[in-house]
Amino acid sequence: MSAYDELMAQRGESGEPGDPEESSAAPAAETPAPDTPAPDSGSGGMARLLEIAANNADELLNEAKAEAERLTSTARAEADRMLGEARGEAERIRAEADEQRTRANDEIAGLRETEREHRERMQTHLKEMLARVETDSAGS
Numbered sequence: 001m002s003a004y005d006e007l008m009a010q011r012g013e014s015g016e017p018g019d020p021e022e023s024s025a026a027p028a029a030e031t032p033a034p035d036t037p038a039p040d041s042g043s044g045g046m047a048r049l050l051e052i053a054a055n056n057a058d059e060l061l062n063e064a065k066a067e068a069e070r071l072t073s074t075a076r077a078e079a080d081r082m083l084g085e086a087r088g089e090a091e092r093i094r095a096e097a098d099e100q101r102t103r104a105n106d107e108i109a110g111l112r113e114t115e116r117e118h119r120e121r122m123q124t125h126l127k128e129m130l131a132r133v134e135t136d137s138a139g140s
Contacts, residue, residue, distance in 0.1 A: 006048065 004049070006052070
């Protein structure tokens with residue numbers, strides 16, 4: 001039963017306002033029966049209606065707060081999960097980059113060593129060639 005229906009039941013009325021059955025059943029000049037509440041007692045019904053409306057509003061507000069809290073906690077959990085995944089991915093990429101840097105540095109060191117060895121061989125070879133040229137030109 002709706003709050004309006006409760007109020008109407010308390011007042012001894014039935015049907016919706018403006019209901020043709022209701023308006024034709026009670027003529028306007030009729031005096032209230034002794035068991036019918038006086039017009040001032042309608043304020044009690046209105047107070048009850050306001051109380052019901054306030055209770056409904058409080059209930060809806062509490063439901064909305066609970067839903068907001070549930071959504072917030074779900075969003076936080078999802079954000080934490082995504083943040084954890086992102087941090088893990090960043091750490092994996094960082095480790096991979098460090099490994100690649102180490103390999104590149106090792107390769108550079110190897111190339112520098114090869115360069116040094118080739119340079120020494122070239123110097124030794126050029127010195128030998130220069131010594132031969134000098135011995136050939138001195139002997140001729």
